[in-house]
Amino acid sequence: MQQETLLTFLLFLHILTARVYSSSSSSEEDEGSSEDKHKESHHGHHWGYTDQKAWASAFQHCNGKSQSPINIDTRTAVHMPRLPSIMLDGYDLTDQPTLTLKNNGHTLVLKLPGSMRIVHGFDEVFIADHLHFHWGTIEEPGSEHTIDTIHFPAEIHVVHYNSKYHNLSEAATMPDGLAVLGAFIGIGLHENDNYEKILSVLTDVSIEESNTQIPGFNVRHLLPNSLDRFYRYNGSLTTPPCFQTVNWTIFNDTIRVSRKQLASLEETLKVDKNHRLNKNFRAPQLLYGRQVQASFSSRPLVKSPRIIPLTESEDSKRDGLTKGDVLAIVFGILFGITVLAFVAYAYQHRKKSSKLSKDPHQNVIYKLATKEEA
Numbered sequence: 465m466q467q468e469t470l471l472t473f474l475l476f477l478h479i480l481t482a483r484v485y486s487s488s489s490s491s492e493e494d495e496g497s498s499e500d501k502h503k504e505s506h507h508g509h510h511w512g513y514t515d516q517k518a519w520a521s522a523f524q525h526c527n528g529k530s531q532s533p534i535n536i537d538t539r540t541a542v543h544m545p546r547l548p549s550i551m552l553d554g555y556d557l558t559d560q561p562t563l564t565l566k567n568n569g570h571t572l573v574l575k576l577p578g579s580m581r582i583v584h585g586f587d588e589v590f591i592a593d594h595l596h597f598h599w600g601t602i603e604e605p606g607s608e609h610t611i612d613t614i615h616f617p618a619e620i621h622v623v624h625y626n627s628k629y630h631n632l633s634e635a636a637t638m639p640d641g642l643a644v645l646g647a648f649i650g651i652g653l654h655e656n657d658n659y660e661k662i663l664s665v666l667t668d669v670s671i672e673e674s675n676t677q678i679p680g681f682n683v684r685h686l687l688p689n690s691l692d693r694f695y696r697y698n699g700s701l702t703t704p705p706c707f708q709t710v711n712w713t714i715f716n717d718t719i720r721v722s723r724k725q726l727a728s729l730e731e732t733l734k735v736d737k738n739h740r741l742n743k744n745f746r747a748p749q750l751l752y753g754r755q756v757q758a759s760f761s762s763r764p765l766v767k768s769p770r771i772i773p774l775t776e777s778e779d780s781k782r783d784g785l786t787k788g789d790v791l792a793i794v795f796g797i798l799f800g801i802t803v804l805a806f807v808a809y810a811y812q813h814r815k816k817s818s819k820l821s822k823d824p825h826q827n828v829i830y831k832l833a834t835k836e837e838a
């Protein structure tokens with residue numbers, strides 16, 4: 465009897481542990497259905513971030529099965545050691561007299577010259593068209609892609625089109641048309657001089673559809689120092705018409721800007737005269753079996769969505785056990801104990817029953833009819 469009680473107790477512990485474990489990991493699946501509760505709604509555009517579910521009815525591709533952005537699950541990303549490295553050419557625009565920066569009502573866009581290219585990393589050369597940003601608010605980080613469901617404060621996208629096509633709009637509808645380089649923007653202690661070249665003139669483009677000219681600079685410096693560590697998957701434009709023609713590269717390393725610089729991005733631009741342009745990020749989309757590849761094997765450590773360690777070598781800091789690891793160990797131990805207890809119980813039970821069958825006087829069925837027993 466005692467053994468049965470022990471078994472029941474252990475089973476109960478199992479169920480309890482399994483519940484805790486599943487509730488701690490289920491939040492990772494909730495992202496795709498997260499609702500945008502933004503107050504600001506239609507403001508003269510055909511689409512907005514407040515009603516993302518409505519995109520699919522007006523733009524059929526938005527309902528496809530290779531949509532972007534996605535959550536990048538670092539545990540299931542497949543390490544591909546042979547992913548060719550990314551090599552950029554013509555990104556240094558220091559000699560360019562001016563570049564056009566525009567508030568298009570959805571984002572901040574920097575138009576780029578066709579001399580900027582990705583010359584290694586894909587089957588073809590890809591030509592840069594523009595770069596733009598996605599951001600949130602001081603309360604809500606606004607990157608589009610997430611790493612293990614964690615949003616970063618902002619995200620930069622450098623949009624390129626395949627050089628075998630004439631321009632971005634022609635390439636955008638072709639399966640091999642686009643390559644977008646994406647990187648996360650986090651908060652560091654120091655002002656980022658490279659980002660300041662864009663952020664210092666935001667007040668000039670605060671009104672929707674306004675633009676300004678800024679002097680050329682090295683656009684390479686808007687991306688992380690190392691381009692070696694990245695994730696790769698097939699996806700889409702993250703805005704309508706959501707064409708599923710983007711070969712995505714999301715860099716693992718993060719860019720840092722100061723808190724003040726991030727605030728200027730979050731608070732300066734306007735849409736429709738008096739609404740703040742922020743929270744311009746689409747919710748992560750379902751994978752539908754797509755594979756996310758990684759150019760590197762080790763898992764990054766994401767400690768906080770807004771504060772990112774200042775050291776470049778984040779590798780050294782990933783020794784600790786995660787909550788999931790601890791639960792897995794506890795679960796494993798409990799499972800082991802249960803198996804042992806069950807084996808012990810079964811052994812004893814067998815011993816007992818074999819003893820019973822050996823004793824002819826214990827055979828109740830045959831004894832009932834006899835008088836000796838009465």
Ligand SMILES: [Zn+2]
Pocket residue numbers: 596597598621702
């Ligand atoms: Zn984008």
